[in-house]
Amino acid sequence: MSDKKILQSVVRAFSILELLDECGELGITEISEKLSLEKSTVFRTISTLKSLGYVVQNPSNSKYSNSYKLFEIGSNVARKTGLPKMAYPFMLDMSRITGEAVNLAVRDGSKALYISKIESTDTIKVCMNLGQTIPLYCTALGKSLIAFLPENSIRELLSNETFVQYTPNTMTDMEALLKDLEVVRKRGYSIDDEEHIKNIYCIGAPVFDASGSVIAALSIALPKFRFDENPKREELYSLVRDTARRFSCSLGWQGNVMFEESR
Numbered sequence: 024m025s026d027k028k029i030l031q032s033v034v035r036a037f038s039i040l041e042l043l044d045e046c047g048e049l050g051i052t053e054i055s056e057k058l059s060l061e062k063s064t065v066f067r068t069i070s071t072l073k074s075l076g077y078v079v080q081n082p083s084n085s086k087y088s089n090s091y092k093l094f095e096i097g098s099n100v101a102r103k104t105g106l107p108k109m110a111y112p113f114m115l116d117m118s119r120i121t122g123e124a125v126n127l128a129v130r131d132g133s134k135a136l137y138i139s140k141i142e143s144t145d146t147i148k149v150c151m152n153l154g155q156t157i158p159l160y161c162t163a164l165g166k167s168l169i170a171f172l173p174e175n176s177i178r179e180l181l182s183n184e185t186f187v188q189y190t191p192n193t194m195t196d197m198e199a200l201l202k203d204l205e206v207v208r209k210r211g212y213s214i215d216d217e218e219h220i221k222n223i224y225c226i227g228a229p230v231f232d233a234s235g236s237v238i239a240a241l242s243i244a245l246p247k248f249r250f251d252e253n254p255k256r257e258e259l260y261s262l263v264r265d266t267a268r269r270f271s272c273s274l275g276w277q278g279n280v281m282f283e284e285s286r
Contacts, residue, residue: 036068036072038058039058039065039068039072042054043078043087043089044089048081048084048086048088049086051069051087075092076092077093094236106139110127110241113267113269113270114127114139115141117241117262118141121243121259123143123245123249124141124245125242125243126140126241126243128157128242129168129239130168133159133180133181133184135168136155137157138153143245157219158187158219159184162215163213163215163225163242164225164240164242166214167212167229167237167240167267168229168239168240170207171208171237177200177201178197189219189220189221192218211228211264212228212267213226214227217247222248223245223247224244226242226260227240227263228242228264229271230270230271232274232276235276235277240267241263241267243262
């Protein structure tokens with residue numbers, strides 16, 4: 024492309040976004056030095072990005088970091104350009120093996136959004152509607168979607184979330200959630216043991232893209248009694264985790280996260 028067609032203001036804006044993605048929080052002076060830009064130019068550019076919602080400012084130290092807006096755009100692109108289609112063969116594998124409901128979700132702001140499903144073949148089944156949103160903090164899909172984010176990002180994401188106690192098993196405390204997410208990172212799968220809906224048991228796992236970011240989550244959902252009575256229920260954890268890993272690898276993920284084999 025001819026240099027005459029390149030808007031330097033746009034180049035500067037994306038240079039700042041890419042720098043923040045690489046470094047995390049930075050101040051005006053730090054950005055100015057790293058990009059060799061005038062402080063006034065950095066200030067005007069980052070003020071514009073902040074007003075548009077692409078950058079947030081930490082009130083405690085006045086430094087800037089990227090917001091979740093680009094992530095949301097990326098998730099929407101993936102959703103609209105065929106993520107459910109790419110996931111379908113992997114979802115079908117889990118459906119055929121278990122006969123249970125299989126779901127695919129992406130993060131939509133501070134919620135998880137269902138974008139694809141295969142219903143259970145059993146007459147007693149768990150049914151969720153496409154386009155429905157569910158909480159991140161008390162669902163298997165939600166936990167898998169946020170478990171691999173930095174702790175400060177998780178706190179920021181859920182800072183305005185009301186931790187509703189849907190059932191006696193619902194975690195309503197941020198610290199308890201963070202401990203649970205640490206377990207998710209170690210095992211590679213998440214559990215919702217009647218935390219969101221009574222008598223429903225769910226197992227979820229993250230889907231990584233080529234950059235190593237979590238872009239979606241897969242899950243199976245079934246009545247709690249059927250999970251408890253399943254003689255091979257322990258195998259369901261590795262099934263969900265390993266299926267999500269295979270799907271991730273098909274998206275270019277290098278498998279650079281190691282998980283514990285035991286529960």
